[in-house]
Amino acid sequence: MQVFIKKDYEEMSRKAAEIVAGEMRKKKDHFVLGLATGSTPLGLYKELIRMHRDEGLDFSKVTTFNLDEYCGLAPDHPQSYHYFMDENLFNHINIDKKNVHVPDGMAKDLEAHCQEYEKMIRDAGGIDLQVLGIGGDGHIAFNEPGSSLGSRTRVKTLTEETIEDNARFFKNIDEVPKYAITMGVGSVMEAKICLLLANGAKKAEVLAKAVEGPITAEITASMMQMHPRAIIVVDEEAGAKLKRKDYYRHVEKMVDLLKK
Ligand code: GLP
Numbered sequence: 001m002q003v004f005i006k007k008d009y010e011e012m013s014r015k016a017a018e019i020v021a022g023e024m025r026k027k028k029d030h031f032v033l034g035l036a037t038g039s040t041p042l043g044l045y046k047e048l049i050r051m052h053r054d055e056g057l058d059f060s061k062v063t064t065f066n067l068d069e070y071c072g073l074a075p076d077h078p079q080s081y082h083y084f085m086d087e088n089l090f091n092h093i094n095i096d097k098k099n100v101h102v103p104d105g106m107a108k109d110l111e112a113h114c115q116e117y118e119k120m121i122r123d124a125g126g127i128d129l130q131v132l133g134i135g136g137d138g139h140i141a142f143n144e145p146g147s148s149l150g151s152r153t154r155v156k157t158l159t160e161e162t163i164e165d166n167a168r169f170f171k172n173i174d175e176v177p178k179y180a181i182t183m184g185v186g187s188v189m190e191a192k193i194c195l196l197l198a199n200g201a202k203k204a205e206v207l208a209k210a211v212e213g214p215i216t217a218e219i220t221a222s223m224m225q226m227h228p229r230a231i232i233v234v235d236e237e238a239g240a241k242l243k244r245k246d247y248y249r250h251v252e253k254m255v256d257l258l259k260k
Pocket of ligand 1 (some may be wrong): 162
Protein backbone atom coordinates (compact mmCIF):
# COMPACT_ATOMS: atom_id res chain seq x y z
CA MET A 1 0.00 0.00 0.00
CA GLN A 2 1.30 3.44 -0.92
CA VAL A 3 0.11 6.41 1.11
CA PHE A 4 0.48 9.99 -0.13
CA ILE A 5 -0.31 12.84 2.26
CA LYS A 6 -0.84 16.08 0.36
CA LYS A 7 -1.05 19.62 1.71
CA ASP A 8 -4.70 20.28 0.84
CA TYR A 9 -7.66 19.19 -1.24
CA GLU A 10 -6.27 20.74 -4.45
CA GLU A 11 -2.96 18.91 -4.14
CA MET A 12 -4.69 15.67 -3.25
CA SER A 13 -6.87 16.00 -6.36
CA ARG A 14 -3.91 16.85 -8.59
CA LYS A 15 -1.93 13.85 -7.35
CA ALA A 16 -4.92 11.57 -7.93
CA ALA A 17 -5.39 12.94 -11.46
CA GLU A 18 -1.69 12.43 -12.22
CA ILE A 19 -2.02 8.77 -11.18
CA VAL A 20 -5.19 8.19 -13.23
CA ALA A 21 -3.85 9.99 -16.32
CA GLY A 22 -0.50 8.19 -16.00
CA GLU A 23 -2.20 4.79 -16.03
CA MET A 24 -4.48 5.82 -18.90
CA ARG A 25 -1.50 6.90 -20.99
CA LYS A 26 0.33 3.65 -20.28
CA LYS A 27 -2.54 1.55 -21.61
CA LYS A 28 -3.69 3.51 -24.62
CA ASP A 29 -5.69 0.84 -26.47
CA HIS A 30 -8.46 0.24 -23.95
CA PHE A 31 -8.62 1.48 -20.38
CA VAL A 32 -11.30 0.46 -17.89
CA LEU A 33 -11.81 3.09 -15.21
CA GLY A 34 -13.88 2.49 -12.09
CA LEU A 35 -15.48 5.65 -10.73
CA ALA A 36 -16.94 6.86 -7.47
CA THR A 37 -19.37 9.60 -6.51
CA GLY A 38 -19.54 11.81 -3.41
CA SER A 39 -17.82 15.14 -2.82
CA THR A 40 -14.29 13.67 -2.44
CA PRO A 41 -13.48 12.87 -6.11
CA LEU A 42 -14.95 16.15 -7.47
CA GLY A 43 -11.52 17.84 -7.55
CA LEU A 44 -10.04 14.81 -9.33
CA TYR A 45 -12.78 14.99 -11.98
CA LYS A 46 -12.20 18.75 -12.44
CA GLU A 47 -8.50 18.12 -12.96
CA LEU A 48 -9.16 15.29 -15.47
CA ILE A 49 -11.48 17.65 -17.38
CA ARG A 50 -8.71 20.29 -17.38
CA MET A 51 -6.16 17.73 -18.60
CA HIS A 52 -8.55 16.72 -21.38
CA ARG A 53 -9.02 20.37 -22.40
CA ASP A 54 -5.44 21.62 -22.05
CA GLU A 55 -3.32 18.52 -22.55
CA GLY A 56 -5.48 16.40 -24.83
CA LEU A 57 -6.04 13.60 -22.30
CA ASP A 58 -8.03 11.17 -24.44
CA PHE A 59 -11.08 9.32 -23.14
CA SER A 60 -12.22 7.94 -26.49
CA LYS A 61 -10.96 4.44 -25.63
CA VAL A 62 -11.99 4.53 -21.99
CA THR A 63 -14.80 2.40 -20.57
CA THR A 64 -16.14 3.34 -17.14
CA PHE A 65 -17.99 1.48 -14.42
CA ASN A 66 -19.43 3.33 -11.46
CA LEU A 67 -19.43 1.71 -8.06
CA ASP A 68 -23.02 2.25 -7.09
CA GLU A 69 -26.43 3.82 -7.63
CA TYR A 70 -29.48 4.52 -5.49
CA CYS A 71 -32.43 2.21 -5.99
CA GLY A 72 -35.50 3.99 -7.31
CA LEU A 73 -33.73 6.97 -8.94
CA ALA A 74 -33.74 7.23 -12.74
CA PRO A 75 -30.52 8.32 -14.52
CA ASP A 76 -31.97 11.80 -15.14
CA HIS A 77 -32.92 12.34 -11.47
CA PRO A 78 -30.68 15.20 -10.24
CA GLN A 79 -29.65 13.21 -7.16
CA SER A 80 -28.90 10.00 -9.02
CA TYR A 81 -25.26 9.01 -9.31
CA HIS A 82 -25.67 8.73 -13.08
CA TYR A 83 -26.72 12.39 -13.28
CA PHE A 84 -23.87 13.34 -10.94
CA MET A 85 -21.33 11.66 -13.23
CA ASP A 86 -22.79 13.29 -16.36
CA GLU A 87 -22.66 16.71 -14.76
CA ASN A 88 -19.24 16.40 -13.13
CA LEU A 89 -17.30 14.40 -15.69
CA PHE A 90 -18.87 12.68 -18.68
CA ASN A 91 -20.42 15.81 -20.28
CA HIS A 92 -17.02 17.51 -20.32
CA ILE A 93 -14.74 14.85 -21.83
CA ASN A 94 -14.62 12.92 -25.11
CA ILE A 95 -16.01 9.68 -23.72
CA ASP A 96 -18.38 7.62 -25.82
CA LYS A 97 -21.52 7.36 -23.66
CA LYS A 98 -21.93 3.79 -24.93
CA ASN A 99 -18.88 2.97 -22.82
CA VAL A 100 -20.29 4.48 -19.63
CA HIS A 101 -21.81 2.12 -17.07
CA VAL A 102 -23.66 3.05 -13.91
CA PRO A 103 -25.86 0.47 -12.15
CA ASP A 104 -29.52 0.94 -13.07
CA GLY A 105 -31.44 1.83 -9.92
CA MET A 106 -34.71 1.38 -11.82
CA ALA A 107 -34.01 -2.15 -13.06
CA LYS A 108 -37.12 -4.35 -12.80
CA ASP A 109 -35.13 -7.36 -11.68
CA LEU A 110 -32.44 -5.88 -9.47
CA GLU A 111 -30.73 -9.16 -8.72
CA ALA A 112 -30.44 -10.10 -12.39
CA HIS A 113 -29.15 -6.59 -13.14
CA CYS A 114 -26.44 -6.93 -10.47
CA GLN A 115 -25.25 -10.17 -12.06
CA GLU A 116 -25.34 -8.59 -15.49
CA TYR A 117 -23.25 -5.66 -14.18
CA GLU A 118 -20.57 -8.07 -12.95
CA LYS A 119 -20.59 -9.78 -16.34
CA MET A 120 -20.16 -6.46 -18.15
CA ILE A 121 -17.09 -5.71 -16.02
CA ARG A 122 -15.68 -9.15 -16.78
CA ASP A 123 -16.42 -8.81 -20.51
CA ALA A 124 -14.61 -5.44 -20.55
CA GLY A 125 -11.52 -7.24 -19.23
CA GLY A 126 -11.83 -6.11 -15.61
CA ILE A 127 -11.23 -2.71 -14.06
CA ASP A 128 -7.73 -1.26 -14.56
CA LEU A 129 -8.05 1.43 -11.90
CA GLN A 130 -10.84 1.92 -9.39
CA VAL A 131 -11.36 5.33 -7.77
CA LEU A 132 -12.77 5.10 -4.23
CA GLY A 133 -13.88 7.43 -1.48
CA ILE A 134 -14.54 6.39 2.10
CA GLY A 135 -17.83 6.80 3.92
CA GLY A 136 -18.02 8.16 7.47
CA ASP A 137 -18.53 4.58 8.71
CA GLY A 138 -15.57 3.28 6.71
CA HIS A 139 -17.52 1.93 3.75
CA ILE A 140 -16.26 1.73 0.18
CA ALA A 141 -18.95 2.10 -2.48
CA PHE A 142 -22.04 1.27 -0.37
CA ASN A 143 -20.50 -1.71 1.43
CA GLU A 144 -21.76 -0.83 4.86
CA PRO A 145 -20.22 -2.25 8.06
CA GLY A 146 -20.77 -5.98 8.26
CA SER A 147 -20.73 -6.47 4.49
CA SER A 148 -19.03 -9.68 3.45
CA LEU A 149 -15.45 -8.97 2.49
CA GLY A 150 -16.00 -11.26 -0.50
CA SER A 151 -19.30 -9.67 -1.54
CA ARG A 152 -20.29 -9.08 -5.16
CA THR A 153 -22.57 -6.50 -6.79
CA ARG A 154 -25.90 -6.54 -4.98
CA VAL A 155 -28.58 -4.43 -3.27
CA LYS A 156 -27.60 -3.05 0.14
CA THR A 157 -29.75 -1.42 2.79
CA LEU A 158 -28.10 1.86 3.77
CA THR A 159 -27.25 2.59 7.41
CA GLU A 160 -28.82 5.54 9.21
CA GLU A 161 -25.39 7.21 9.32
CA THR A 162 -25.02 6.99 5.53
CA ILE A 163 -28.57 8.27 5.00
CA GLU A 164 -27.81 11.22 7.30
CA ASP A 165 -24.45 11.89 5.59
CA ASN A 166 -26.09 11.93 2.18
CA ALA A 167 -29.10 14.01 3.21
CA ARG A 168 -27.07 17.14 2.33
CA PHE A 169 -27.61 16.35 -1.35
CA PHE A 170 -31.41 16.07 -0.99
CA LYS A 171 -34.16 18.57 0.00
CA ASN A 172 -34.82 16.60 3.16
CA ILE A 173 -33.73 13.37 4.77
CA ASP A 174 -36.96 11.52 3.84
CA GLU A 175 -36.01 11.84 0.17
CA VAL A 176 -32.75 9.89 0.60
CA PRO A 177 -33.22 6.40 -0.85
CA LYS A 178 -32.90 3.57 1.67
CA TYR A 179 -31.35 1.04 -0.71
CA ALA A 180 -28.60 1.09 -3.27
CA ILE A 181 -27.03 -1.21 -5.82
CA THR A 182 -23.34 -1.47 -5.06
CA MET A 183 -20.35 -3.34 -6.34
CA GLY A 184 -19.21 -5.67 -3.59
CA VAL A 185 -15.95 -5.58 -1.67
CA GLY A 186 -14.86 -8.67 -3.63
CA SER A 187 -15.73 -6.97 -6.94
CA VAL A 188 -13.70 -3.86 -5.98
CA MET A 189 -10.75 -6.00 -4.91
CA GLU A 190 -10.48 -7.40 -8.45
CA ALA A 191 -9.51 -3.98 -9.85
CA LYS A 192 -5.85 -3.98 -10.83
CA ILE A 193 -5.25 -0.73 -8.95
CA CYS A 194 -7.39 0.80 -6.18
CA LEU A 195 -7.03 4.55 -5.64
CA LEU A 196 -8.69 5.65 -2.41
CA LEU A 197 -9.07 9.35 -1.67
CA ALA A 198 -10.05 11.11 1.56
CA ASN A 199 -10.06 14.71 2.64
CA GLY A 200 -11.10 16.73 5.66
CA ALA A 201 -10.82 16.23 9.41
CA LYS A 202 -14.13 14.31 9.50
CA LYS A 203 -12.44 11.38 7.76
CA ALA A 204 -9.23 11.32 9.87
CA GLU A 205 -10.27 8.71 12.41
CA VAL A 206 -11.96 6.29 10.04
CA LEU A 207 -9.13 6.61 7.51
CA ALA A 208 -6.51 5.71 10.14
CA LYS A 209 -8.60 2.66 11.09
CA ALA A 210 -8.90 1.62 7.43
CA VAL A 211 -5.19 2.03 6.66
CA GLU A 212 -3.55 1.00 9.92
CA GLY A 213 -6.19 -0.81 11.95
CA PRO A 214 -7.23 -4.45 11.79
CA ILE A 215 -8.83 -5.74 8.59
CA THR A 216 -12.48 -6.02 9.44
CA ALA A 217 -15.91 -6.10 7.84
CA GLU A 218 -16.77 -3.28 10.28
CA ILE A 219 -14.63 -0.98 8.08
CA THR A 220 -14.86 -2.36 4.58
CA ALA A 221 -12.18 0.10 3.37
CA SER A 222 -9.69 -1.82 5.56
CA MET A 223 -9.62 -4.41 2.76
CA MET A 224 -7.31 -2.01 0.93
CA GLN A 225 -4.60 -3.58 3.13
CA MET A 226 -5.15 -6.86 1.28
CA HIS A 227 -4.96 -5.30 -2.19
CA PRO A 228 -1.71 -5.80 -4.10
CA ARG A 229 -1.79 -2.26 -5.52
CA ALA A 230 -3.72 0.09 -3.26
CA ILE A 231 -2.82 3.77 -3.46
CA ILE A 232 -4.19 6.05 -0.75
CA VAL A 233 -4.10 9.81 -1.42
CA VAL A 234 -5.29 12.10 1.36
CA ASP A 235 -5.01 15.70 2.44
CA GLU A 236 -3.28 16.62 5.69
CA GLU A 237 -6.52 16.86 7.64
CA ALA A 238 -7.68 13.38 6.68
CA GLY A 239 -4.19 11.99 7.26
CA ALA A 240 -3.80 13.61 10.68
CA LYS A 241 -4.45 10.44 12.68
CA LEU A 242 -2.15 8.12 10.72
CA LYS A 243 0.56 6.72 13.01
CA ARG A 244 3.11 6.20 10.23
CA LYS A 245 2.74 9.67 8.65
CA ASP A 246 6.49 10.36 8.72
CA TYR A 247 7.31 7.03 7.14
CA TYR A 248 4.82 7.60 4.26
CA ARG A 249 6.43 11.00 3.59
CA HIS A 250 9.90 9.44 3.72
CA VAL A 251 8.88 6.73 1.22
CA GLU A 252 7.49 9.35 -1.16
CA LYS A 253 10.79 11.25 -1.07
CA MET A 254 12.84 8.07 -1.56
CA VAL A 255 10.70 6.98 -4.53
CA ASP A 256 11.09 10.43 -6.11
CA LEU A 257 14.86 10.19 -5.65
CA LEU A 258 14.89 6.79 -7.35
CA LYS A 259 13.20 8.31 -10.42
CA LYS A 260 15.90 11.00 -10.75
C1 GLP B 1 -21.32 7.54 -0.60
C2 GLP B 1 -20.74 6.81 -1.81
C3 GLP B 1 -19.29 6.44 -1.58
C4 GLP B 1 -18.52 7.66 -1.12
C5 GLP B 1 -19.10 8.18 0.18
C6 GLP B 1 -18.35 9.36 0.75
O1 GLP B 1 -21.63 6.69 0.41
N1 GLP B 1 -21.48 5.63 -2.10
O2 GLP B 1 -18.74 5.92 -2.78
O3 GLP B 1 -17.16 7.34 -0.95
O4 GLP B 1 -20.45 8.57 -0.10
O5 GLP B 1 -18.85 10.58 0.26
P1 GLP B 1 -18.06 11.93 0.36
O6 GLP B 1 -16.95 11.84 -0.63
O7 GLP B 1 -19.06 12.99 -0.04
O8 GLP B 1 -17.57 12.07 1.74
